[in-house]
Amino acid sequence: MTQTRNMLLNVGPSHPAMHGVIRMILELDGEKIKDVDIEMGYLHRAFEKMCETVMYAQCFPYTDRLNYVSPLINNVGFAMTVEKLLGIEVPTRAQYIRVLMSEISRVTDHLTCVGASAMELGAMSVFLYMIKAREYLWELVEEITGARLTISYVRIGGVKADLTPTFDENAFDKIAEVRKVLIEADELLTRNRIFFDRMKNTGKLTAQQAIDYGVTGPFLRCTGVNYDVRKANPYLVYDKLDFEVPVGSTGDNLDRYFVRMAEMEQSLRIIEQCLAQIPDGPVVAELTGEVMTAADMVDHAKMGETEALVEDEVLLDPTLQGSTKKYYEGISADKKSVVLPAKENTYGNIEGLMNHFKLVMYGHGIKPPVGEVYTAVEGANGELGFYIVSDGRDNPWRVRVHPPCFPIMAVLPICLKGDLMADLVPTFGSVNMIAGELDR
């Protein structure tokens, strides 16, 4: 007697879709997908356990590598949570810098997502153009933070270094280039017959299902629910900026593509407004003394000439520039127990050195009060939440990340039921699953 059974197809952990490692076992009836079983955890790097073993300021490199295409948003989220726990305020200029860099990260994330999913559908040139645009933005990020991808730029109480003097004009040039690329990609994709047919009516999701599964971000907004953390609970300076939140209507892949493209344009608008509105750097009297290297300053300080050093400026390693006295008040909160002192003080007098030591030695450092907080920021995929429990010592007791793509992967089987097997590729591409965030 012949029997018909459904076929199990394993889309294995290592697969050409370059979004990350995940295993999907599809149950197929011919070409139709009947069910999907998702197995994750292939990139579990124990973020939460590692954070418990290090100090608060040392957690930043680990947070970079959570959602590695938009690393600044993770940094900002963690810093905001610890600042809420400590109850300190960050100066306005640092808030503008954080918003600016977050929006650059958001644009790089959406560029990677749309580019990679376009490549998987066969549009190779769009991928190359979007990666070119991403390189421009990474050059901008590298100018300020020193690194392209894993930047660890934000500190608790502010940011690490101020913007460079040439940043404004570079940023406007690069934004113009990115806009050109977005227009090119739009021309290549939006009215393209193949792209349109493959993305329309595939991977559909209703608003009710999305809310039931706790989905947030572009995946939720494409179904018609208007929830964006930047508008609902405005944080940093988002309430002073004028931007729109694009909301879709049908909940299929094409709407997600449109939502992401529109969000990129809105992020570029936010960056321009930030550069226009940012308050000027701190009004500190220009240091009129000589410029000396850090080693010389230490030698002079050891000889006891600390009053003579007040006017002098220190010549730093390029990775430390931007954190001297000239920029200090604009980028760091006014709390000595949390923020590292300005570099002239660290090298020039013993109080600054002691302050620095007390913040970096094991057993000392930032010690928040006993308690627990939860803060949410708008990540590129949705609500990125950090829940930190502190026991009063220098290591966090528990750091929990609410990853935005976790509920999205949970709802993926529902999106895929009834679709053809080839629709797996655009749907999975539009999820923008970042394995570093999903598995932590």
Place this chain on the structure above:
Amino acid sequence: MSLTSPTGFLTSSVKDALGWARKFSIFQYPFVTACCGMEYMATNCSHYDQDRFGAGFPRFSPRQSDVLFVVGTISHKMAPVLKTVFDQMCEPKWVVAFGVCTCTGGFYDNYSTVQGIDTIIPVDIYIPGCPPRPENVLDGLIKLQDKIQKGEQSRTLYDPRTKIGRPEELQSGYTIEGHIKHIETLS
């Protein structure tokens, strides 16, 4: 095999020609897992083109590729998959450990990360960096091309107890005595 013996000259120049052909037509299998994948994509695309080295077209099947680029952290859950993919490749094959997580485990010294993939599969080129800049990647690619030209392949795994099998620069050999000796050599 000397230059004067006719058979020696012929086989060695055939070997050279084969090495030349292989090194300029690298078919990679990008085993991409984590953040280094972003720098891998950047190296592959227009700014830092990999295609000018002949390595621009990844083959997404281990049966058809000859260089396995392991890009990104390998966890213990993923390790058997990596070994399977490596075993499926045909000879000659080379392995590039891209990123410090694959070289030594990076700063993920925890219960779920493999402390260097050379404990599981033999590695030819180590490209450290977190993530390595595209210039580093291209430097590693050129070194790989030298290795392919000579036809050398690595066949040894790293044994963490005896610390044999991994280059000196990747071993954290910091001891107080070694540091003191190093300072003495400077003066």
Place this chain on the structure above:
Amino acid sequence: MTPLERVQQQFANGIIETHAFRGDETVLIRPACLRSVANFLKDSPELDFNFLMDLTAVDYLFFAGGRVQKEHRFELVVHFYSSTHNHRLRLKVPVDEKNPEVDTLSDIWSSANWYEREVWDMFGIKFKGHPNLKRILMYEEFQGHALRKDYPFDKRQPLIGPAN
């Protein structure tokens, strides 16, 4: 009235303690009334918590170096959000060490399904009535529960390769 006051009004005898540290309203309830509180949070129109944002657990073994002793070892922490009223609430449930079992919330909010699997994987807390309680982040052969405080952070259990 705030969500915390409404819950206090409704379940006065099920609540162990409440606080609003830094503005986050939190309520610690008895495990027995978890399902009735959850149904109330979802169904009552003035609360209308339609998003179960996050479900996780915290291990309080040797908290603050032993200076603070809690009666229970684990605490299940659930974060709720309402998109209609734009308010949040944190619900905490104490879980015993000897019998770590709680009721499941996966039939009320489907997002709880995978979160509870992760809590089982990382902490070993069982959920009564969960349809598919398997490990999600670690592999099945892994012994122990990784985020517990008595599991050392560098104890590796490799499937292949040396256990350095």
